[in-house]
Amino acid sequence: MEDRIPDTPLFDRSRQRRGYRLNKMAMGLVDPANRDAFRSDEDAYLDRFGLSDEEKQAVKTRNWQEMVRLGGNVFYILKISAISPARMTEIGAHQAGMDHDTFLRERLGKKPAGGQ
Amino acid sequence: MAKLIGGLGSSHVPSIGAAMDKGLTQTDDWKPFFDGIGPGRDWVAANKPDVAVVVFNDHGNSFFLDKVPTFAIGCAEHYDPIDEGWGPRAIPSFEGHAELGWHMIDRMVENRFDPMIVQEIEVDHGLQVPMELFFGKPDKAWPVKVVPVFVNVIQYPIPLPSRCYELGQVLRRAIESFPGDERVVVIGTGGLSHQLQGARAGFTNPEADREFLRDIAANPGRLAALSREDYVRLFGSEGAELMMWLVMRGAMDPEVVVKHSHYYVPASMTGAGMLVLENRAA
Numbered sequence: 345m346e347d348r349i350p351d352t353p354l355f356d357r358s359r360q361r362r363g364y365r366l367n368k369m370a371m372g373l374v375d376p377a378n379r380d381a382f383r384s385d386e387d388a389y390l391d392r393f394g395l396s397d398e399e400k401q402a403v404k405t406r407n408w409q410e411m412v413r414l415g416g417n418v419f420y421i422l423k424i425s426a427i428s429p430a431r432m433t434e435i436g437a438h439q440a441g442m443d444h445d446t447f448l449r450e451r452l453g454k455k456p457a458g459g460q
Numbered sequence: 461m462a463k464l465i466g467g468l469g470s471s472h473v474p475s476i477g478a479a480m481d482k483g484l485t486q487t488d489d490w491k492p493f494f495d496g497i498g499p500g501r502d503w504v505a506a507n508k509p510d511v512a513v514v515v516f517n518d519h520g521n522s523f524f525l526d527k528v529p530t531f532a533i534g535c536a537e538h539y540d541p542i543d544e545g546w547g548p549r550a551i552p553s554f555e556g557h558a559e560l561g562w563h564m565i566d567r568m569v570e571n572r573f574d575p576m577i578v579q580e581i582e583v584d585h586g587l588q589v590p591m592e593l594f595f596g597k598p599d600k601a602w603p604v605k606v607v608p609v610f611v612n613v614i615q616y617p618i619p620l621p622s623r624c625y626e627l628g629q630v631l632r633r634a635i636e637s638f639p640g641d642e643r644v645v646v647i648g649t650g651g652l653s654h655q656l657q658g659a660r661a662g663f664t665n666p667e668a669d670r671e672f673l674r675d676i677a678a679n680p681g682r683l684a685a686l687s688r689e690d691y692v693r694l695f696g697s698e699g700a701e702l703m704m705w706l707v708m709r710g711a712m713d714p715e716v717v718v719k720h721s722h723y724y725v726p727a728s729m730t731g732a733g734m735l736v737l738e739n740r741a742a
Contacts, residue, residue: 349689351659352697356616360525371524374545418656419520419614423545432475436661436729451662452726 355417363415366403369393370420373427382427406430408438462560462638465507466719467712468500468647469676469705469735470590472516473654474544475728477589480597481549493732496722497593500734503719504594510642511557512594513564513631515609515707516586516649519544528615529576531627533568534608535561542582551588551597557605560638564607567634573627576610583608590649593734604645613650613701618688621703625684628710635711648708650701652723654730657697662729668694669731670723672702677718677737680709698730705735715740 347353360367369390372378382389390400402410406428411421418435425435437447448454476493479485485494521542523529539554568575587608595603609631612618628646635644652669655661672695675682684706691700720736 347658349660349693349697352655352692353658354616354692354697355614355657360615364525367520367525371520374521374543376543376547379545412657417520417614423520426545432656432728433662436656439657439661440659447662452664452729454726 353412359415360417361415363417365393365395366399366411366414366416367420369395369403370416370423373423379427408435409441412439462511462635462640462642462644464632464635464646464711465509465643465738466503466645467708467716467737468590468594468645469708469733469737470500470593470647470649471651471727471730471732471734472586472589472649473727473730473732474585474589476732477549477585477592480592490727493724493727496724497734499720500594500722500736501596503736504645508643509604509645511560511607511644512591512604513607513609513635513644513646514587514590514649515611515647515704516590517611517613517701517704519584519586520614521584522581523610525615528612529610530612530619531573532576532578532610533561533565534578534581534606534610535565536579536581539581539583539587539606539608541588542584544584549588551592552599552601554583554587554591554602554606557607557642560635560640560642560644561607563638564631564634567637568627568630571630571633573630578608578610581608586649590647594647609707611704611707613704618700619703620688621686621691621706622684624703624706625680625710628707628712631707632711646708646711648705650704651695651699652702652731652733653695653699653725655696655698656729660696663696664725664729664731665694665696665699666723666725666731669725669733673721673723673733673735676705676709676735677716680706684710709737712737713739713741
């Protein structure tokens with residue numbers, strides 16, 4: 345899928361249809377009972393939403409770049425970070441293919457030791 | 461009749477709310493942003509609105525992809541803050557102005573806008589953060605009632621910027637035909653430039669942001685004429701939220717006075733702004 349604006353995935357029809365189950369799984373985590381289910385048996389939780397092996401692998405390895413490639417939208421998949429803490433800037437750095445300090449410095453103009 | 465007393469603009473970055481929750485507003489990362497919000501709060505305190513019409517987008521909290529309204533209007537008596545996945549935030553529930561919400565829906569439909577009608581919904585940081593920035597976080601009750609206006613800026617097709625501007629013009633007529641003596645502000649929220657997805661994540665555009673803050677007051681027609689892709693190219697994939705400021709601007713007179721404008725980048729990964737407009741004739 346070619347991006348019309350370079351390196352900028354628009355959440356268009358093909359992306360959202362491809363990512364529907366993945367995003368629905370992540371959306372489920374707004375429910376505290378589902379957060380507990382995810383924590384206690386992640387595979388079983390992911391299976392409830394019919395995720396493919398490729399999608400499950402991306403979630404289980406917290407591969408944000410890959411989740412977005414598979415149609416995940418950050419607003420939904422971000423909810424995984426409530427269980428496995430990751431800052432938004434770390435998720436951004438991962439997608440940009442940079443380590444966190446480099447991302448903060450080069451993209452956000454922060455000093456190397458900066459936090460959020 | 462109700463009176464529109466001002467148009468406000470504000471970012472709604474969730475980490476601004478988190479910074480307030482954690483007492484981080486005076487840290488090196490946050491102080492430059494929070495130092496600039498005082499005049500916005502002062503304006504609200506001096507002008508005492510009764511109602512805030514808050515134009516924002518839900519971020520996959522109250523709406524999932526199963527049902528995506530392009531525009532939705534709240535006509536509920538109250539709106540609880542939603543648990544976005546990290547547990548509920550300690551902020552009071554928002555009192556709704558149901559009658560004004562219904563009146564806005566009536567006038568919209570008569571003017572060929574056809575919104576979703578919402579009587580029960582919770583609201584996420586898109587509404588919470590601008591309310592906290594302008595009104596502060598109260599212990600018990602907010603000083604104004606709210607009417608939430610939800611705009612889909614996530615799932616394509618998102619509305620045209622020009623359509624957002626026209627919606628504001630309709631909302632102005634709705635507010636000023638409402639039988640009451642309420643003093644109303646419209647708050648456009650979101651942005652400024654930011655991108656959270658893809659290899660361009662972390663993109664901001666301070667120059668375009670500053671031009672936006674200038675032109676939303678002085679030359680809104682230019683911003684309404686841009687395409688959706690222009691917004692994404694200039695302001696990043698999530699920077700398309702900025703078109704919601706056009707709803708606020710459409711509600712104002714063609715000639716406005718800028719009472720306050722503030723900009724700082726980055727707030728987390730976002731260009732953060734605050735704006736206060738009054739009609740020149742007011």
